[in-house]
Amino acid sequence: MSDHICGTGCSHFSHLNDADLQAEFAEARHSLRTSIGGEKVAGKAGLGGVTHRPLPSKKQGENVSHYYIPANDKTIHWGYFSKSMEPLIKLDSGDYATIETVTHHSNDDIERMVKGDPGVESIFHWDAKHKAVDRRGAGPMDHPLGAGGGLGVHVCTGPVFVNGAEPGDVLEVRIVDTMQRPSGNPDYRGKTFGSNVASNWGFQFNNLITEPKGREVITIYEVDAKGEQSWAKAVYNYRWTPQTDPWGKVHPIIDYPGVPVDKHSITPNYDILKGYEIPVRPHFGMIGVAPVEAEIVSSIVPSYSGGNFDNWRMGKGATAFFPVVVPGAMFSVGDPHASQGDAELCGTAIECSLTGVFQFILHKKADLPGTKLFGLDYPLLETESELIVHGFSSANYLKEFGDSDDAAAEMFKKSSLDSAMTDAFNKTRRFFMDTRNLSEDEAISLISVSVDFGITQVVDGNWGVHAIIKKSIFPK
Structure with a gap:
């Protein structure tokens, strides 16, 4: 190959x-x-x-x-x-x-x-x-x-x-x-903006140490639209407050996408992350x-x-x-x-x-x-x-749990880094055995001494672990 x-x-x-x-x-x-x-x-x-x-x-x-x-x-x-x-x-x-x-x-x-x-x-x-x-x-x-x-x-x-x-x-x-x-707004010509949300589905949400607990915080970042500047900077942040959508539904937490945030209902804080370059x-x-x-x-x-x-x-x-x-x-x-x-x-x-x-x-x-x-x-x-090989808590959650709301809730509860790591290892072992013709013992040794495993995400319900295989290890 x-x-x-x-x-x-x-x-x-x-x-x-x-x-x-x-x-x-x-x-x-x-x-x-x-x-x-x-x-x-x-x-x-x-x-x-x-x-x-x-x-x-x-x-x-x-x-x-x-x-x-x-x-x-x-x-x-x-x-x-x-x-x-x-x-x-x-x-x-x-x-x-x-x-x-x-x-x-x-x-x-x-x-x-x-x-x-x-x-x-x-x-x-x-x-x-x-x-x-x-x-x-x-x-x-x-x-x-x-x-x-x-x-x-x-x-x-x-x-x-x-x-x-x-x-x-x-x-x-x-x-x-x-x-x-x-940005299409002439007031922000040449700039791009993005939003980072510390949300109710985030890993940190039930592990906050300062008050008020149970808060969701949005941080707005500025990026150079031309791509000439290689870092982003924080502009301001604010705590989510209950938002009423145009059809009258109140959203006390971030629970539905695209709800317009009324800027008069939030308190922007511009004194954040001064000097930090992302x-x-x-x-x-x-x-x-x-x-x-x-x-x-x-x-x-x-x-x-x-x-x-x-x-x-x-x-x-x-x-x-x-x-x-x-x-x-x-x-x-x-x-x-x-x-x-x-x-x-x-x-x-x-x-x-x-x-x-x-x-x-x-x-x-x-x-x-x-x-x-x-x-x-x-x-x-x-x-x-x-x-980069991607493993998940459930390799095929639709097949394992189904697509109903109850099945999704069950999958969310069972997601873990243990199962994601196991899936990533199984796939990486199979990759070396099936595509490189290595024995299982060779594959396991090679994985342990040369492959880096990382946490892809812990916020999408089906947690992810990825295996990074450096191509330089392959025979020339």
Whole structure:
């Protein structure tokens, strides 16, 4: 098998050397909220402003395509994956897509993160008469908190249907580039903002040592929209106060996504984290394909098909591999972050809208033996120097617990780092035995002396542990 990792100088990325494609990506960087010139895609996607144009390929007689998918109320689905949705686009293996993603925490600071941005405004529009995106989560439409119940919270862009993808195949997703989404408010030109929430679902919530206990605190961070500054800084924080949504429902805690925060109801504290610089490492917290076990599945809980596994390494230059279990794979992406630490301890990262340039490569089942993708039944992440195996408290929680509210509650109670570590170890052992032809004894020794295990997240219901395999250990 090959341990090669693709980068921008790799021949696998030869399309990136084409002047047309370079110009296309440059245009995307300078005009994130304007569709690139090209033919509008028919159907649902065309209504959302999705465009397409063919691009020349290095291989004579072949073309690849580039699609641009803006984020707006017609191109996103809020809080769930579904194998039965109408896809935004259908593309071929090798094609590119520039995809805008928007954080579900934008309404934590409407002035900085919503105002003046038509796409974000269309997603979050909610007044006494109209709610632009009604379903938010995989719950029932008549849920007392609101349609979907907040049983799934992420604004997901997609799905993307990959032509020819069938169960048993593997979808490779290369993150070619990432771009911060600038504030649309002229008062904050050139800046991007994100929200970090110390929440009721955070690991710390029942272990606070200062009063008042049981508090939820939102911290707003500022990021350089041009990407020239490599660190973020805190602007202010505030304690969540009961918020009344436009339809009259009071939310004493953060329990439903996109509730607009009334700035007159909170007390901002600007005297925080003075002089601290947080390294910016843009990435996508939620990325994956649709599972097969249910029609509609919460975006919160990560699983074998990817989803919300919150690994900060899922950024520019990384490649993700997902097992295909439904026709077309049905890829979606969201939960964009400016930065996050392993564990995502308090409940969120710096939730900050982001645009990504992706390339999609389909690996057919018959071609997998003898490669690192053989037997892949979990999300595998590859960087320039590492392979990262993801383990969870439940490797496939839908199969183990089902998709009902009671089953989810049972899964949440049983989640532990012990079971996540066991799953990560089992997968890593199998990786070495199945793809490197090592004996079990060889694999165990190699894991113990060379593989680093880390806590991916402890806040998404199905806790995660990842194994970092350094590619330098492989025989040259």
